[in-house]
Amino acid sequence: xxxxxxxxxxxxxxxxxxxxxxxxxxxxxxxxxxxxxxxxxxxxxxxxxxxxxxxxxxxxxxxxxxxxxxxxxxxxxxxxxxxxxxxxxxxxxxxxxxxxxxxxxxxxxxxxxxxxxxxxxxxxxxxxxxxxxxxxxxxxxxxxxxxxxxxxxxxxxxxxxxxxxxxxxxxxxxxxxxxxxxxxx
Numbered sequence: 001x002x003x004x005x006x007x008x009x010x011x012x013x014x015x016x017x018x019x020x021x022x023x024x025x026x027x028x029x030x031x032x033x034x035x036x037x038x039x040x041x042x043x044x045x046x047x048x049x050x051x052x053x054x055x056x057x058x059x060x061x062x063x064x065x066x067x068x069x070x071x072x073x074x075x076x077x078x079x080x081x082x083x084x085x086x087x088x089x090x091x092x093x094x095x096x097x098x099x100x101x102x103x104x105x106x107x108x109x110x111x112x113x114x115x116x117x118x119x120x121x122x123x124x125x126x127x128x129x130x131x132x133x134x135x136x137x138x139x140x141x142x143x144x145x146x147x148x149x150x151x152x153x154x155x156x157x158x159x160x161x162x163x164x165x166x167x168x169x170x171x172x173x174x175x176x177x178x179x180x181x182x183x184x185x
Contacts, residue, residue: 001054001055001056001057001079001081001085002054002055002056002057002081002085002086002087002172002173003056003057003058003059003072003075003076003079003081003085003086003087004026004029004056004057004058004059004086004087004089004169004172005022005026005058005059005060005061005068005071005072005086005087005088005089006021006022006023006024006025006026006027006058006059006060006089006090007019007022007023007061007065007068007088007089007090007091007113007114008020008021008022008023008024008060008061008065009064009065010060010062010064014147016149016150017146017147017148017149018091018133018145018146018147018148018149018150019065019091019133019146019147020091021089021090021091021131021133021158021161021162022060022088022089022090022091022113022131023060024162025089025129025131025162025165025166025169026058026059026060026089028162028163028165028166029058029166029169029170030047030058032166032170033049035047035049035058037058037060040062041075042059042071042072042074042075042078043061043062043063043067043070043071043074044059044060044061044062044063044071044072044075045059045060045062046058046059046060046075051173051174052173052174054173056173057075057079059071059072059075065112065113065116066112066113066115066116067116068113068114068116068117069116069117069118069119069120069121070116070120072086072088072117072120072121073117073120073121076121083121083123083125083126083127084126084127084177086126086127087126087127087128087129087169087172087177088113088114088117088126088127088128088129089128089129089131089165089169090111090113090114090128090129090130090131091111091130091131091132091133091146092109092111092130092131092132092133093110093133093134093135093136093142093145093146094109094132094135095130095131095132095133095134096132096134097132097133097134097150097154097157097158097161098132098154098157098158098160098161099131099132099161100129100130100131100132100161100164100165100168100184101129101130101132101185102127102128102129102130102168102177102180102181102184102185103127103128103130103181104125104126104127104128104177104178104181105124105125105126105128106124106128107124108124114128127172127177129165129168129169131161131162131165132161133145133146133150134154164184167184168180168183168184171183171184
């Protein structure tokens with residue numbers, strides 16, 4: 001069993017913001033496969049489907065970004081998932097818009113959603129798929145930047161990065177994470 005968790009904030013207000021790019025990737029995977037995140041448990045919306053005889057969970061925590069671990073950890077406990085069985089998809093200020101990067105472990109880099117997951121799992125060793133959202137322009141706060149929406153110039157790059165991230169997640173459904181890293185990094 002594998003779980004792909006996309007980080008974001010619930011509610012219409014945050015729907016197309018940079019901080020919700022994890023949700024956007026989950027939504028793209030669900031759209032492509034005609035899956036519906038219709039289960040509501042573990043402080044999240046999720047679905048469980050089967051790909052190549054393996055169960056796949058897509059999860060969107062509904063706890064708000066800073067408490068993402070409060071959704072993921074109970075789901076992992078319930079389904080007896082290990083850290084190697086998850087990929088966390090989230091926004092990254094240190095990557096340009098349109099770029100993605102996969103890693104098997106690391107720190108939180110100031111990302112409060114990842115910080116929450118590290119605290120709840122008690123480890124930094126879990127798979128991550130970072131989606132670039134760029135740094136804020138001079139004079140803009142990080143909070144305003146990540147809770148802001150992409151501009152028209154960024155729209156095509158964002159669409160492309162969401163599609164690449166969804167491709168990487170779908171690839172991981174069928175093969176080991178290190179192979180997916182080699183393919184997409």
